[in-house]
Amino acid sequence: MSWLPTLQTATPEEGYELAIKLSRMAVKKTQPDDEARARMRPEYANDADSLIASSHVVAVNFHTVSQANDHWRDR
Numbered sequence: 001m002s003w004l005p006t007l008q009t010a011t012p013e014e015g016y017e018l019a020i021k022l023s024r025m026a027v028k029k030t031q032p033d034d035e036a037r038a039r040m041r042p043e044y045a046n047d048a049d050s051l052i053a054s055s056h057v058v059a060v061n062f063h064t065v066s067q068a069n070d071h072w073r074d075r
Contacts, residue, residue, distance in 0.1 A: 007068035015069055019062035023054070 003025065009015040031037050044050035066072070 007065050009065065009069055012066070012072055015065040015072070016058075016062055019058050019065050022061040022065075023057045026057070 004022075007018065009018055027037065031040075044054070
């Protein structure tokens with residue numbers, strides 16, 4: 001089974017968790033070396049601009065997930 005079988009989620013909270021997973025998977029696919037990511041983590045973990053950029057990526061992914069779920073509204 002795919003790690004991403006659907007963008008459908010039952011709740012906005014589940015959608016946000018999926019957005020975080022999408023963001024993390026993008027980093028992992030871009031830099032597949034676990035050790036390299038571990039070496040870089042202290043640099044961005046203490047950099048406000050990097051954290052803001054990370055939050056932006058999650059927000060963009062959450063927007064995508066919310067669109068896929070019609071903002072969790074019944075029609």
